[in-house]
Amino acid sequence: xxHTAKKLFMTTFSLxxxxxxxxxxxxxxxxxxxxxxxxxxxAVAFDRKKGNCLACHAMGDGxxxxxxGPPLIGMKARFPDKAKMRAQIWDPxxxxxxxxxxxxGRNRVLSEEEIDQIVEYTYSL
Amino acid sequence: MKKLLIATLVLGLFGGAxxxxxxxxxxxxxxxxxxxxxxxxxxxxxxFVNGVYSIDAASRExxxxxxxxxxxxxxxxxxETLFNTPFANGKSYAxxxxxxxxxxxxxxxxxxxxxxxxxxxxxSINACRAVNGEKPLxxxxxxxxxxxxxxxxxxxxxxxxxxxxxxPAAQAAYQQGKNHFYAKRGQLNMSCADCHAYNSGNKIRAxxxxxxxxxxxxxxxxxxxxxxxxxLHRRYGGCNKxxxxxxxxxxxxxxxxxxxxxxxxxxGLEINGPSARK
Numbered sequence: 001x002x003h004t005a006k007k008l009f010m011t012t013f014s015l016x017x018x019x020x021x022x023x024x025x026x027x028x029x030x031x032x033x034x035x036x037x038x039x040x041x042x043a044v045a046f047d048r049k050k051g052n053c054l055a056c057h058a059m060g061d062g063x064x065x066x067x068x069g070p071p072l073i074g075m076k077a078r079f080p081d082k083a084k085m086r087a088q089i090w091d092p093x094x095x096x097x098x099x100x101x102x103x104x105g106r107n108r109v110l111s112e113e114e115i116d117q118i119v120e121y122t123y124s125l
Numbered sequence: 126m127k128k129l130l131i132a133t134l135v136l137g138l139f140g141g142a143x144x145x146x147x148x149x150x151x152x153x154x155x156x157x158x159x160x161x162x163x164x165x166x167x168x169x170x171x172x173f174v175n176g177v178y179s180i181d182a183a184s185r186e187x188x189x190x191x192x193x194x195x196x197x198x199x200x201x202x203x204x205e206t207l208f209n210t211p212f213a214n215g216k217s218y219a220x221x222x223x224x225x226x227x228x229x230x231x232x233x234x235x236x237x238x239x240x241x242x243x244x245x246x247x248x249s250i251n252a253c254r255a256v257n258g259e260k261p262l263x264x265x266x267x268x269x270x271x272x273x274x275x276x277x278x279x280x281x282x283x284x285x286x287x288x289x290x291x292x293p294a295a296q297a298a299y300q301q302g303k304n305h306f307y308a309k310r311g312q313l314n315m316s317c318a319d320c321h322a323y324n325s326g327n328k329i330r331a332x333x334x335x336x337x338x339x340x341x342x343x344x345x346x347x348x349x350x351x352x353x354x355x356x357l358h359r360r361y362g363g364c365n366k367x368x369x370x371x372x373x374x375x376x377x378x379x380x381x382x383x384x385x386x387x388x389x390x391x392x393g394l395e396i397n398g399p400s401a402r403k
Contacts, residue, residue: 055330066328093314100319107312 041121044114051110051118056101060125068100075123086119150289150299150389157390161338164326173339174397180326181333188401197274197347197399200354204275207268212257218272221253230273230280231396234385235288236295243298243381247273247356264375265362270345270354277345277398285342285396287389302386305379306337311370320364341388343400350403357384 045051046062053059056068065071079085088095090105104110110118148156161173168179178185208226211217219225233246250272251261262269289299306317320329321337328334344357351359358380362372373379 052330064331066330066332068324068327068329098319098323100315100324102313102315107314109312 037117037120038124039121041117041119044110045118045121050114051104053118053122059122072122072125075125079123082119082123085123086115089115089118089122147300150296153303154390154392157338158393160322161325161336165336171394173336173391174342174394176339176343176400176402177333177335179339180336184333191401195347195399195401196349197354197401200271200274200347201278201399203268204271204273204278207272208275212254212259214257216257218250218253221249221256226276227279228283230277230398231283231285232287234381234388236290236292236298236385238290238292238295241294243378243385245376245381245384246276247358248376248381250276264356265359266351266353266355270356270359273345273356274354274399277396280396281398283396285388285391285394287385287392289385289389298382299386299389301379302382302384305383306386311365311368313368313370315368317364337387337390339391339394341384341391342394342396343398343402345398346400346402348402354399357387 042060045053045059048055053072054062054065056066058065058067058071058073060072075085079088088101091103092099092101093103093106102109105112105115158170161168162170165180172179175185178188208218219227223229230246233249234243236242237244247264247269250269251264254261262272289295309316309319317337320334321340325334325336341357344360345354346360347354356375358375361380361383362375365372
């Protein structure tokens with residue numbers, strides 16, 4: 001009995017330690033720490049297997065961009081409403097049914113979280 | 126209710142009408158040529174056979190140097206040897222084709238009214254082997270691309286002349302190919318036309334997109350990326366994969382009809398295959 005109690009105590013303790021560690025590492029990232037979300041968004045946007053936005057857009061300091069879509073600069077002025085810009089990335093065929101741009105959200109090319117990250121990065125340009 | 130009924134009726138009529146006034150292949154061809162002429166006013170019609178190099182002075186010079194000592198020369202030689210080597214029964218490829226198979230690539234693909242099928246040159250090469258009791262060659266690269274390269278080489282300068290007869294089955298095959306060309310596909314949702322018509326001349330990352338006019342004239346091609354020869358259907362598979370669409374098999378009905386439409390759109394241009402590409 002005492003033995004089990006000790007074991008139980010130990011597990012609870014180590015579980016708490018693990019959760020604590022998790023909290024400490026995940027808390028700053030999820031707490032809208034601007035810089036790191038933008039950094040993540042940039043990484044996903046530039047990744048050829050993810051956003052690959054550079055295939056079509058000049059964007060930030062990305063090298064060898066394509067020119068199929070417009071350069072992505074001054075986005076706050078272009079899209080006073082951030083949600084509208086997100087909608088363009090989620091499914092560009094709503095605004096232009098024949099758009100060559102990929103419906104990243106509708107076709108699940110990117111997760112909702114990845115799209116949120118890309119939105120933050122793009123909006124910072 | 127009555128209003129709704131009328132609306133439905135009108136819609137139905139329009140829907141029906143737009144189907145029945147489907148443009149004829151001749152009309153399509155006219156518009157296709159005009160589109161590219163307008164998009165690339167600096168490119169003479171006959172130059173569209175050179176793919177991306179017809180619109181890109183920057184990379185053209187280097188390509189012309191490559192074409193002087195072409196990487197596909199050995200493939201033409203291999204193809205010629207294969208072409209002239211008799212089958213086990215003593216016959217050879219020459220026995221299967223009009224004019225002994227020399228200078229006829231510009232007539233392919235064609236619609237065979239008897240079988241109701243689009244017949245491609247590669248399809249005929251394997252059909253020739255079959256009737257002579259030989260095993261078929263693997264599609265899309267290797268020996269079949271070499272034989273095709275030789276047959277195209279002997280057809281250089283011949284003007285592409287793909288015929289779409291008024292036979293409804295032929296018209297349907299043409300339409301199927303046209304649909305493939307203009308339909309968005311794959312997880313990335315892009316059509317052939319998105320890249321090779323509406324964005325031809327634009328850059329996708331560092332790659333300039335070639336115009337679809339003249340696309341088929343230079344095949345088969347030797348690509349440095351492949352490290353060898355490949356047929357048109359091999360390229361189709363690659364372009365389908367790029368948009369994360371499941372590619373069809375080489376010589377599938379889907380690709381044969383696509384080739385039918387795609388080659389018809391290059392009518393009036395000269396065969397200049399095989400060619401070298403990046």
